[in-house]
Amino acid sequence: MLAVVGAGPKGIAIAAKARALAAAGLPAPRVVLVDRGEVAGNWSGRQGYTNGLLPLGTPPEKDVGYPYPASWGAASADVAAAMAEFSWQRHLIRHGVYGDWVDRGRMRPAHRQWSAYSSSLVIAAPDPDPARPGNTSITEGEQ
Numbered sequence: 001m002l003a004v005v006g007a008g009p010k011g012i013a014i015a016a017k018a019r020a021l022a023a024a025g026l027p028a029p030r031v032v033l034v035d036r037g038e039v040a041g042n043w044s045g046r047q048g049y050t051n052g053l054l055p056l057g058t059p060p061e062k063d064v065g066y067p068y069p070a071s072w073g074a075a076s077a078d079v080a081a082a083m084a085e086f087s088w089q090r091h092l093i094r095h096g097v098y099g100d101w102v103d104r105g106r107m108r109p110a111h112r113q114w115s116a117y118s119s120s121l122v123i124a125a126p127d128p129d130p131a132r133p134g135n136t137s138i139t140e141g142e143q
């Protein structure tokens with residue numbers, strides 16, 4: 001098992017890659033993300049880093065799988081395809097707004113939209129110690 005402190009985009013990307021490796025038939029650890037707050041909370045507008053309405057600075061195509069490198073030998077294409085399931089475009093397709101996003105010029109999402117996209121890639125497990133101060137949650141990447 002691989003434990004990562006922080007359920008921001010970096011931790012989520014690690015969990016997603018582990019899922020992609022497993023989907024491609026490669027050995028992969030179970031990844032558990034531990035956060036003291038919400039998943040991708042620093043992007044939500046509720047934790048003081050942003051008001052949530054500012055646009056993402058980098059293109060959303062630079063999502064959790066970017067740059068989809070061919071780092072896995074003969075399995076590289078399968079790993080990249082599995083990572084694409086976690087892409088921004090897939091997220092929009094799942095919500096029925098992909099065509100609208102393309103037709104409107106592939107706008108930069110707001111930070112809170114990026115928070116929602118990132119959060120959609122993980123499942124939450126209950127805090128093992130609800131009496132603990134703060135709002136710790138444990139999450140794991142899912143496909």
Ligand SMILES: Cc1cc2nc3c(=O)[nH]c(=O)nc-3n(C[C@H](O)[C@H](O)[C@H](O)COP(=O)(O)OP(=O)(O)OC[C@H]3O[C@@H](n4cnc5c(N)ncnc54)[C@H](O)[C@@H]3O)c2cc1C
Nearest residue numbers: 006007008009010011035036037041042049050056057058
């Ligand atoms: C609002 C905002 C906008 C950004 N815009 C861009 C952009 O457009 N392009 C770009 O490339 N980068 C941007 N960044 C930079 C961003 O930090 C990087 O993209 C980086 O890859 C994200 O890494 P992260 O997941 O570690 O950070 P974060 O998203 O900051 O996540 C860190 C997580 O760790 C948790 N945490 C911290 N300390 C503890 C602890 N002691 N115990 C438990 N949990 C803890 C926090 O609650 C948080 O959820 C932005 C960052 C923010 C916050």
